[in-house]
Amino acid sequence: MILDDFSYVExxxxxxxxxxxxxxxxxxxxxxxxxxxxxxxAETNLLIAAQYGLNPEKCRAAALLHDISAVIAPADMLAWMQSRGLPLCEAERKHPFLLHQRLSRTIAADYFGISDDEVLSPIECHTTLKANASPYDMALFIADKLAWDQEGVPPFDKAVRTALDRSLREACLTYMDYMVESGRLLFPHVEWTAAYRWLKGIK
Ligand SMILES: [Fe+2]
Ligand SMILES: [Fe+2]
Structure with a gap:
């Protein structure tokens, strides 16, 4: 079980x-x-679930566990992935905190016993999204951005909420456009790039 590999986790x-x-x-x-x-x-994802007819329990569970790997230090995440021989993209090597979405999925499955892919998949791609994202993937991706953990209201808040009234895809694309156009993207993760192309309809 993954947490057994991190003796400092209480x-x-x-x-x-x-x-x-x-x-x-x-x-x-x-x-x-x-x-x-x-x-x-979780509160934001429940509102999105109600708006788009998604299962509220799945949305709540995914939200509650999406950052659960915060109990592991980012440097240890990279070492753990390497020790398991798991594939890493360049963005994950440069910015190991990007691995927290994959580690959170593993903890959700191993420690919390979650097996439903409509809960695990959104956890695994909540930072980058992915191509062919499901409504559950997109809902958590947007909920995480709207309920942000910094001071004040996020600069993209109004645009993303307006887009969310049109569709989940529009909301995701509006957020990603903001990140790209404002130069805030640290380094393009392969899944992010694939998701962005998919949303824009680029083959
Ligand atoms: Fe996160
Ligand atoms: Fe988060």
């Missing part, structure tokens, strides 16, 4: 209540800010 027996278990694991490891962020993302 754990207590699971209660079976995902909300509590995610919060307890994050807070026990000094990640109270992340615990608050994932609750806000």
């Amino acid at each position: 754990r207590s027996p699971l209660t079976g209540c995902l909300d509590a278990d995610a919060r307890i694991l994050l807070e026990a490891n000094g990640k109270g800010k992340t615990a608050r962020h994932v609750r806000e993302v």
